[in-house]
Amino acid sequence: MRTTDLELVVTARDRHSASVVGLTLSSPDATDLPPWEPGAHIDVRCGEVVRQYSLCGDRATRSSYHIAVLREAEGRGGSAYLHDEVRLGDRLTVSAPRNNFALVEAERYVFIAGGIGITPIVPMLAEATALGKPWTLDYGGRSRSTMAFQRELAELGPQVSVLPEDESGLLGLEALLADPQSGTKIYCCGPAALLNATEKAAAHWPPGSLHIERFVPKALEVSTDREFEVRLARAGTSHRIPPGTSIIDVLADAGVGVPSSCGVGTCGTCESVVLEGVPEHRDSILNDEERAEGTYMMICVSRASSPALVLDI
């Protein structure tokens, strides 16, 4: 937990759709929480794992945050926890808001959302309206019953198109983005297939027109790494290295800084001495004997083929 983390109380649970639950997280003493901009997200600790959720409430309400959580079928644990285990009055540890998807000033906006990707878009619509900028929203999803915020969106008028796949098919992105317009920004959030299709359909727009948000980092989606354990002989600590994260990143998050430079196993800066266990080398600098010997490893890329490694750190 970081010093800037917040302990918030669950003060409301609403159903936004069959599979989406909305949580209102309030400061325990009704004081103001850190402010946020449209597009911001918070990290939420869900038992053992941490998940990111976009803030989608009203920014003027300073003492609480609102998030909308989709129950993922083979979800990575976090959504099931928030759906099934978290009750009114429970406390949750969350990070201060951060924004990787800020709304850049523009003359006009085209918003495209798929499924739960609607969440960061909702406050953007309010902001664009407040700024007096024209906008449109195309919101796709599998079926109406799964799509959150329909009531709120209907109130915003005809610039909203709610387009469930079982009624209207896939979003007609080619037609929507056929004519590039300078001064217009496109904001898109949703599943990878929608983001990829939007990137393709907007390829002829001026550079900088398209802004997207991916919830799951690309690397995680394709990773085949196994989890293993790293014990530090001198520091005396022990760390789990999950798939898709390097040893050096896990150590850095835990406050154990190991110098690094290239990040891909070409420079040797992060070289560490292996005391026990078998490294799985992924660098490009050790020679064949060194690999076989297994005394050194580059912890920015290499992993373990044994369940645990002991490093001289």
Added chain:
Amino acid sequence: MSVDQAGLPDLTDETFLSGDRTQEYLELRAMGAAVPLPTADGVPTWLVSHHADVAALNRLPETRLQPAGAVAPEWLDEGPALQRLKANLSQIDAPAHTRLRKVVGPMFIPRRVEQFRELATDSVRRAIERLLARTDVVDAVQDLAVDVPKGVICSFLGIPEEDWGILTKDQHDFLLIFSPMPIDGAQKSALDQITQFYLDYFDEFVSSRSLEQHSPFVRLVLEAERASEISHIEALSLLHTVLDAGYETTRTSISNAVQLLGQHPHILGALREEPGLVTNIVEEFLRYRTPVHVRVRFLTDNYVASDGTVLAAGSKVILMLAAANRDGAVFSNADELDILRENAGSHQAFGGGLHHCLGAPIARIQLQETLLGLADAFSHIELCDGSHRYPDLMFPALMALPVRFHTA
């Protein structure tokens, strides 16, 4: 925040180029994670100055140094320069880059270059002895910063120091090989001529003695040639690269360090008291006065910047290493020099990823030994009038740094 062309600081202005750049880089970062630039040739071009994106793009293994499908710029026609460029690590892509880097990469990792620390200590000691004999104003560039890499490079390659003059005299013409735009006929023939000179020099040098009589580095390269892993011209190019990429960069980082020591007089004392600080001081100097300001990559995939902006595959990204090194999102009070800064080593001064500076460990050793040598010999460094920087966007080298070294 609006990203409009009008707000872009003028990157060709001389005062900016030879100045300190703190303010302009601050404005650039404030314009957003990726600022689109107007382009003449239809290739979308972006200025990237946030640390998160510079570091990520440096490290993306799929980015390229030449646009997809190209191995060299179109305007560089057949000749020695083209042959040399195709063997120049910092300008080529896989598979040639992977093959060449594999030959020399293992030799340059910190564990192995530690054995060359003596070369640096020795080179620094000789330079400081000469300085101690002088009481007048000296030029820290010519009278110190040149000498350290000169001694190290000559011993590392095994070439005589007497040759240094002819090897560096017209080195500047060779930099045309890095030109981002077409060069004219006269420049092309100057470039071909200097390239041929270097290839001839190293050709003569390698055949001047037997394999056993060469330095360990030269032996490594020549053995790779004998094993047919690399061609003869590639072998000569790898030797030349140590001189070309290792000289002016190191000279400039040492000049920068002397200037910072003069501007922050407490550091010499702190070092004398606690020599162990030297590692972090060197990293903080490289962060705060980054020698190479710009690197360029071409994207082969769409890249989503840290603020969601999509940079299309095929785009050219101009990575502002020096601006990223002042990003307040990563470094607190980023525009202040702080020798105790905990994450100083997260700077991007050596780039990153597959093209991460080959010579970084040996450059670090030279800087560390220079700082320790200066702290040992001198009580303070007085900066005198007349220093100036070369107004180059990518490499604003100190051309003169008049100082007085005081012993007590």
